[in-house]
Amino acid sequence: MSSQDPKQALFVQFAAVAKTLGHAHRLELLEQLAQGERSVEILAQKTGLSIANTSQHLQQMRRAGMVTARRAGKFVHYRLADDAVLELLAALRHIAERNVAEVERIVRSYFNDRDALEPVSREELLQRSRAKAVTVLDVRPEDEFALGHLPGAVNIPLRALAARLSELDPSQDIVAYCRGPYCVLSYEAVAALRALGFTARRLEDGLPEWRAAGLPVIVGNA
């Protein structure tokens, strides 16, 4: 299979890895896997794909070394193979943000409209959180929260937010976070909370990036 030129042979391999990122469904699966280890069934349910389709995409990513699989009883659990996957995704985002007009348009028209404020940096949140000077709000679904979350975070999924406002202290600043840079949940949450008079901002990025930065995470049971 490998050509005479080893560099060519390597480029073919690298291209195969890159090809794996070249599909929106797979990027969405990777965003889910960045939250933690998950079974095929749950991934299919979260993404709205069929089980067979989900399985095929996962296997393709496994062949490319992007994810690994582990069998536990009836279930096969997938996870990211490497922290470099997050770096790869971050670099992909940077290029698209800075050089693709359509991406700038989407980000401006949707995300900037909803939150003109700078996000809170991880360092700032860490300090304020240790000083108990802030409410850390995780707006992801319960199961993702259970898989791992920020120390001291309160979990109110976006869909339940309106019904559970009483759990939030109106006198304290709120910092909301969710799955990652373009997860809409925290944007929606912050917009809703501000409209209700709360002082709310978003954390930069999400849990996977917090974890990748080596900051403390409360790890739950799969």
Add this chain to the structure above:
Amino acid sequence: MSSQDPKQALFVQFAAVAKTLGHAHRLELLEQLAQGERSVEILAQKTGLSIANTSQHLQQMRRAGMVTARRAGKFVHYRLADDAVLELLAALRHIAERNVAEVERIVRSYFNDRDALEPVSREELLQRSRAKAVTVLDVRPEDEFALGHLPGAVNIPLRALAARLSELDPSQDIVAYCRGPYCVLSYEAVAALRALGFTARRLEDGLPEWRAAGLPVIVGNA
């Protein structure tokens, strides 16, 4: 074009950028562009692709925001759009090296055989080069050297090495470099020089990574 869900719309865009890396020819074009700005014709010649095919691949990368083009007279010069492209390529390499068996096999069977020694780090080379305690040898073709090279480097393309040994001081250590991590030129050069009794090692990575690290580069005229 963009779906209701802005995240989905962004994933489609990110996937389009990634798809662009999913072809060995385009990775090779990017390696060339990492040396500096180049015209379509020269890129076609360096890669052995037809002009039309080269042009199409370049335009695809331009649409994805990976490269930019600039017209100068009859020629259109392409260059990398962003330093993040190098980061993206580095992350791609890391994942493939660490998780794809075939890549490990190629690297071991070709590159490790040729050079079991650790490469010289950029920092080490910078110090020894300033102290004039080392010969810095650029084994790329003349035109790539002219586009930009390390300070104080001597340019002897690999193909001319055997004929121009007299230009090298046998009493001084040699550090060879070329286009990047898997450019075979410096591996071949080091192997050949060692066989002739020289003390020779490779620089880690190549010129693009040296430049990306913010280290000094002698820039030539395009």
Add this chain to the structure above:
DNA sequence: TATATATTCAATTATTCTCTTGAATAATGT
């Protein structure tokens, strides 16, 4: 051992991508 469940495999169809060819465009020089 028989049955249920989670996942993967295999085959099919529709779609997309690659490369080639020849023509079109854009700038230069006569």
Add this chain to the structure above:
DNA sequence: ACATTATTCAAGAGAATAATTGAATATATA
């Protein structure tokens, strides 16, 4: 204006990929 050169465009054949379906495999439970 005309020919020349560099690049891009457009169209088509052939190859690769994506999603769907139903069958097959592997594990757990009765």
